[in-house]
Structures are given as C-alpha cells and as structure tokens.
Amino acid sequence: MRKNEHKKNFHIMEELLINRKDLVQKYFVREKLCDSDYSIMHHEFNTTQLSSISEVSDTSSVPKACLSKVDFQCCFNSKQIKLITHCANKAHLFTLDVSEAEMKAFFACCLEHPLKSVCNRRVAFFFDALCEQKLISTRWQHVIDKNRLILSSSGKNVLLNSSKLSTALNEAKQNDGCVYRTIKLYVHIIAEVEEFTNSDME
Template sequence: MEELLTIRKDLVQKYFIKKKMSDSEYSIMHQEFNTTQLPFSSDLSNTACSFSTSISCKSDFQCSFNSKQIKLITHSVNEVHLFSPDVSEVQVKALFACCLEYPLKSACNRRVAFFFDALCEHKLISTRWQHTIDKNGLILSSAKNVLLNSSKLSTALNEAKQNGGCVYKSIELKVLEIARRLII
C-alpha cells in the first residue's frame, strides 16, 4: 500500500476517486500496479515526473553491509535454508547489490518473503524490498523456475504470517541477531 500511495499517483487518482471501491476493483488495481509502469505523460506534474524518475533509479535494497555483516547474513540464510542450494558470501553480497549473475533459487517462497520482511522491519533494508527483488529478477520461485514478482512475494508473506510455524520464529531470531550485531 505504501508503494502505491508514494509511487503510483496515477493509480491513486484513477481508483480512489469513488467513495467505495469493490473487491474486484481493488484486484484490478493491484494487478495493474504489479504489471504496469508509471506513465510519463504531459498531464502529470513536473514534481510527479521527477519523483518517479528518482524512485526508478533506486531499485535496490538501500543498504550497505560490510564483509562481516555479509558473512553473518550468509550464515543465517543457509542455517534457515532460504535458498537451494546454500549460497556463498559472494552471492549474498551480489544479491544485496542487485547484481547477481544468475537468480537464486528459493527453497520456500514463504521463508524468503518472511526473511526479507523481517530485515525490513528491523530497518536493515528498504521497504521496497518486494519491488527490488521483482524488478532486478533476483530470486526464482521454489515450485517453478520463474522469477518471483511482487505479487507472489506479497502472497507468500501473507501465508507465512498466517502460518506462524517454528521456522518463522527461527528466522525472526536470526534477523534479530543480525540487527543486534549490525548495531555493535
């Protein structure tokens, strides 16, 4: 929702003009948000155009981890089995720099989404992490060899939060450990 309100003024103006939005209209808007780019037309204000340009240039996690932090993150990611096969420090560094040679393969989409959301909640990465993974083609789905998009990540995160299994508590503890060590 935050991304919609801050980035897609065109969709807010298109769908929020009514007093009430139906579920089907919301679904259409959500689909349009995930599958279209912000139009650069003359009817948009200069402010909106310059704002959207600056956002599109920042399609990254907005983080800067040093080598010790990358080592800790890599260890944590492998310990909770986010990717298949396990990943190296070089791959994790490239992931957060959005310059992977090949996308990483998710071992479980819900775990991956939960992990990145936990990093975000601890303010270690941008709130636009789903968009970043999507736009940079960083992670393949666990079920198929297709790239995870924002919509699939959002669904996986919702399912993970509803599940509440012990693996998610383990992920939360790992991210908490990462956050604490990054402060020191």
C-alpha cells in the same frame, strides 16, 4: 541515526525527486510540509505508480549516475553479510547454499543469475524481517521483482514478483513454525551487530 536508515531515507528522496514528479508537484508546492503530510506522501510513494507514461518526469538532464536502478538501500558490514549468509543456508532459503560473495552481489542487485527459492513463504518472511529491523528498504518486494533476483519455488524459471511475494508473506505470517522463529532470531542478531558496530564508531 543508524547508517542503514540514513542511506534508505536518502534513496527514498532521490527516487521521489527523480521518478515521482506527480508527488513532488502535489506536496512540495504547499507552504508547509508537516510530518503528517510526509507520512501520507511516503505511503503514496510506496503503494502507487504513475498513472501514465506522460506523467513521468523528464530525466534527460539528470546525470546517469543518479539514475541508478532501484535497490535495497542497505549498507551491510562484513559481519552482517556473514550472518545473513549463514541464516540463508541454515533456514534453507535457496535450493543451493549461497556464499558471502553471492549475498553481497544480491544486495547490490548485480547477481549474474537469480537464486532459486526453496519456499516462497520462507524467503518472503526473511526479507520482511530484515525490513522490520530497518535493515533494508520497505520496498524490498519491488526491488526483488524489478531486479529479477529470485526464481519462485513454484515453477521452472518463474521469477518471484511483488504479487507472489506479498501473497507468500501473508501466508507465512499465519504460520508459527520453528523455521520462522529461527529466521527472526538471526535477523535480530544481524540488527544487533549493526548497533554494536555503530556504537564502537561513536
């Protein structure tokens, strides 16, 4: 199993056990949890939220280190960060060119200031392409939203939230422009770099 995918699955289970007591109680009490049950549970985890504050599990006994903020669940190496940075600048995703240090901080969800989108559709397409290659969490929209990482192209100091990202992605997928093909190509190369690196380590 690839390193990124392993880390992503670990964080999904960590967040599930800490924050979704409702799903744990619903599925883990069964005598047997089969693959289809897990798929349904994973879908609910990605598409639903707790219905009320009273359902939130008690985290008072959980170590603070385990209560980390939601993140991309990724583990990029230096070559991948370099390629990601080059792609972001080549595709003109943000109003200012980004550095490798900024991209590292972005994926660590610790940017000092949010990046400003040039085109929300382009930005959404880029992160969805990373997700399709299993390089980042399927909840990337939620991660960007909750960590206040990107400002929308549509207004001054307006943050890109999950809803805006979802709309932008739907619009982008209806467009077959050159920039989207370029993004797809770069993301494919980024994924191949990971495969190559992992095969060298085996």
